[in-house]
Amino acid sequence: xxxxxxxxxxxxxxxxxxxxxxxxxxxxxxxxxxxxxxxxxxxxxxxxxxxxxxxxxxxxxxxxxxxxxxxxxxxxxxxxxxxxxxxxxxxxxxxxxxxxxxxxxxxxxxxxxxxxxxxxxxxxxxxxxxxxxxxxxxxxxxxxxxxxxxxxxxxxxxxxxxxxxxxxxxxxxxxxxxxxxxxxxxxxxxxxxxxxxxxxxxxxxxxxxxxxxxxxxxxxxxxxxxxxxxxxxxxxxxxxxxxxxxxxxxxxxxxxxxxxxxxxxxxxxx
Ligand code: ADP
Numbered sequence: 001x002x003x004x005x006x007x008x009x010x011x012x013x014x015x016x017x018x019x020x021x022x023x024x025x026x027x028x029x030x031x032x033x034x035x036x037x038x039x040x041x042x043x044x045x046x047x048x049x050x051x052x053x054x055x056x057x058x059x060x061x062x063x064x065x066x067x068x069x070x071x072x073x074x075x076x077x078x079x080x081x082x083x084x085x086x087x088x089x090x091x092x093x094x095x096x097x098x099x100x101x102x103x104x105x106x107x108x109x110x111x112x113x114x115x116x117x118x119x120x121x122x123x124x125x126x127x128x129x130x131x132x133x134x135x136x137x138x139x140x141x142x143x144x145x146x147x148x149x150x151x152x153x154x155x156x157x158x159x160x161x162x163x164x165x166x167x168x169x170x171x172x173x174x175x176x177x178x179x180x181x182x183x184x185x186x187x188x189x190x191x192x193x194x195x196x197x198x199x200x201x202x203x204x205x206x207x208x209x210x211x212x213x214x215x216x217x218x219x220x221x222x223x224x225x226x227x228x229x230x231x232x233x234x235x236x237x238x239x240x241x242x243x244x245x246x247x248x249x250x251x252x253x254x255x256x257x258x259x260x261x262x263x264x265x266x267x268x269x270x
Contacts (some may be wrong), residue, residue, distance in 0.1 A: 005241065009228040011170075011221035019214050020245030024174040025142025026231040028141065028241060033128060035236045042243045049250040050120060055089035056255040057118035060164040064126045067171030068209060069199040070181035072232050073124045076171070079239045080246070081122050090115055094125040106130040106148070107155055126151055128216055136208045149219040153179065156225045165253055166225045169242055170217060171232040175206060 030038075053059065063081075064091040065073045076105045077091055092113045095251045102108045107127060115121030117243070134140045156166055173181075182199055185191045202209065228245060232238040 001263045002244050002251070005244055006228070006248060007239065009230060009245070011217045011227040011229060013202065015156065015212055017217040017221070017227075019172070019210060019217070019229065022172060023230070024172045024177065024231050025233040027234060027237055030237065030240060032234075032236055035240050038241050039123050039236070039243055041194075042239045042240070042247050043080060046247050046250060047084050049247070049253075049255065050084045050088060051253040052257055053120070053250065053253065054085065055257050058163065059253055059255065060115040060117055060119050060121065061250065062115055062123070062159065062164050062166045062167065062248075063252065064123045064128070064168040065126050065171065066096075066126060066168070066213075068173060068178060068206075068231065069196075069202055070173035070178050070185065071173045072235055072238050073171060074233055076239060076242055077122055077124060079235075080243045081120075084120060088118060089120045089122060091122045091124065093129075094123065094129060106198075111155075114164065117163065127155070128220075129214055132209065132212045135212050136205050149216075152220055153225075155221065156195050156220070157222075160224050165249060166251055167245060168221075168225070168227045169245075170213065170227055170229050171238060172229050175231045176201065177233045200215065 008028070053061065065076060067073055081089060081091065087151075093109075094113075097106070097109065107130075110127040113121065113123070123237050131145050131152070133141075135145045160166060181194075181263045182203070217229070228241075230238055230241050
């Protein structure tokens with residue numbers, strides 16, 4: 001089941017991602033009523049395997065979340081990732097680089113944030129901002145952001161070689177759904193604080209971001225380090241799709257509990 005879903009949502013390394021023809025409102029053949037129970041089941045199994053991952057302490061899982069403002073990155077972390085044992089999960093929110101981060105190369109802070117063996121890393125934005133933002137906002141010359149594709153591919157391959165499994169999710173929302181969510185955010189006193197004027201200026205750059213995301217997905221989706229385009233107009237579809245792919249991946253990683261020391265056999269605790 002998870003394998004079929006992966007095949008449906010993955011970005012091929014040989015064909016263009018064709019973002020404009022991928023529906024943002026796909027329900028993937030699921031229905032909302034049963035999705036909630038299904039999600040709870042999937043999260044339960046994720047947590048079960050994550051317990052083994054942490055105990056085994058040999059491999060790591062890195063989950064990269066990218067998407068436009070209000071595409072649901074925070075919601076996904078809250079609804080799906082919190083189902084795992086927080087002792088083994090590291091959520092990192094990447095902001096505009098500041099202070100000491102600006103004194104180093106752009107991958108410096110990214111490498112430092114990588115999950116340790118046994119951990120699951122969840123990145124809310126990532127090193128991909130270092131390609132998208134400078135390109136869309138003309139902050140550096142084209143040769144600077146284009147050579148970053150190569151850096152990023154090599155960097156990710158190094159992490160894979162050293163024991164990290166990487167999943168990258170692009171949360172795909174429509175222009176209209178983003179409008180509704182940003183409006184709701186401003187109108188609701190509980191969420192108005194989240195409003196950032198840059199969300200509106202970024203919205204004006206919608207076509208430029210589409211172009212930039214299309215290239216990022218095409219240039220950096222590889223069989224060993226794939227991008228998945230997740231239809232994200234419906235929150236329940238987004239959550240279930242990501243959870244199922246994470247679960248399928250954890251199953252394949254198949255972490256094992258460490259074997260108890262033989263000498264402990266017969267020990268009676270009094
Ligand atoms: P979010 O919008 O993800 O909820 P923030 O409001 O703190 O969180 O926004 C983070 C901002 O930081 C975004 O506008 C994002 O584009 C920006 N950002 C993150 N990483 C970088 C980077 N490497 N270069 C430029 N901007 C970045």
